[in-house]
Amino acid sequence: MNSFFTLLAVLSAVVVAVGLWLVATANRLDRLHVRMDAGWAALDAALARRAVVARTVAAGSLPPRQAQVLRAAAKEAESAPRHEREVAENELTRLLSEVDRRRLPAPLAEELSDAEQRVMIARRVYNDAVRDTLELRGRRHVRYFRLAGKAARPEYFEIAEPDPDTAGPSGGAAEKTMVRVVVADADGRVLLHHEPGPGAGADAFWAAAGCEVEEGEDLRAAAVRGLRLAAGIDVEAESLIGPVWRRSLRFSAGGRRHEGSEWFFLVHHAGETGDGAKGPARGVWWSPARLRETDEAVYPARLAELLPTLLESGWDGRPRSIP
Structure with a gap:
């Protein structure tokens, strides 16, 4: 009898502990959703300010046709529903990049640069909150016990960031353009290579083959060259799909800051592969499951989410801005 009560007490303690753990997880998830909502409010405000500044720029010394198009794009960005906002904001970014800022009054040029920088910062803060929320929502116990309740699944906000040349002074940063080729097989596995970090003390990471x-040099020609040099794979430029993604680069190496863009192409591989198997030139094939579960650094950071979507839906003909 004593053993029975002891076992019952132990089981009760375990149930209480698990319950408290689940409650703590639910509270943390709720805080993450609050943080994400606050991040979106800040991003929405930053985008609204950029639209206001864009209209002020259009009212200045721009040619009439350019001013008209810019005003229309700013209005569209402000009024677009959430599911169309990325397209509208990307169009506004493109039009602002075409403005000759040397002809703007210095205070207005500085205000525009400041508005763009605030959008960049707010977008990253919001996307960081989305990433952390999705990571917690993806855990087994959160899904099993439905701790997220009826809260909508968070979505990243992906818009192209202004090029360093048009977003303000680069402070002497070196410009760099990289190109990478995502090699994927029929089962969604991707060929990745282990690379050292771009500076002293920087952590190594896994990434698709590529080069500067x-x-x-044409992007496709560089992609063909980079794939041959890094992975030992020869492809025709016409077989490359894309560029499917574009990522902004910012890092320090050799005592100097580097800024620029990283462009990604996709190519399908029909040969023999296997999860964890060695690929060409010391590459390793990663399965979708391994991409989702790994604790190692993989770039782009959302490859586990981006690649299946790309393979299932296909490329829509436009490069997508990714973090």
Whole structure:
């Protein structure tokens, strides 16, 4: 009898402990959703301010046709529903990049640069909150016990960031353009290579094969060259799909800051592969499950989410801005 009561007490303690753990997890998830909502409010305000500044720019010394198009794009960005907002904001970014800022009054040029920088910062803060929320929502116990309740699944907000040349002074940063080729097989596995970090003390990471684009070199030609050099794979430029993604680069190496863009192409691989198997030139094939569960650094950071969507839906013909 004593053993029975002891067992019952132990089971009760375990149930209480698990219950408290689940409550703590639910509270943390709720705080993450609050943080994400606050991040979106800040991003929405930053985007609204950029639209106001864009209209002020259009009212200044721009040619009439350019001013008209810019005003219309700013209005569209402000009024677009959430599911169309990324497209509208990307169009506004593109039009602002075409403005000759040397002809703007210095205070207005500085205000525009400041508005763009605030959008960049707010977007990253919001997307960081989305990433943390999705990571917790994806855990087994959260899904099993439905701790997220009826809260809508968070979505990243992906818009192209202004090029360093148009977003304000780069402070002497070196410009760099990289190109990478995502090699995927029929089962969604991707070929990744282990690379050292871009500076002293920087952590190593896994990434698709690629290289730096040489001056005057076409992106596709660079992608073919990079895939051959890094992975030992020869492909025709016409077989490359994309560029499917674009990522902004910002890092320090050799005592100097580097800024620029990283462009991604996709190519399908029909040969023999296997999860964890060695690929060409010391590459390793990663399965979708391994991508989702790994604690190692993989770039782009959302490859586990981006790649299946790309493979299932196909490329829509436009490069997508990714973190």
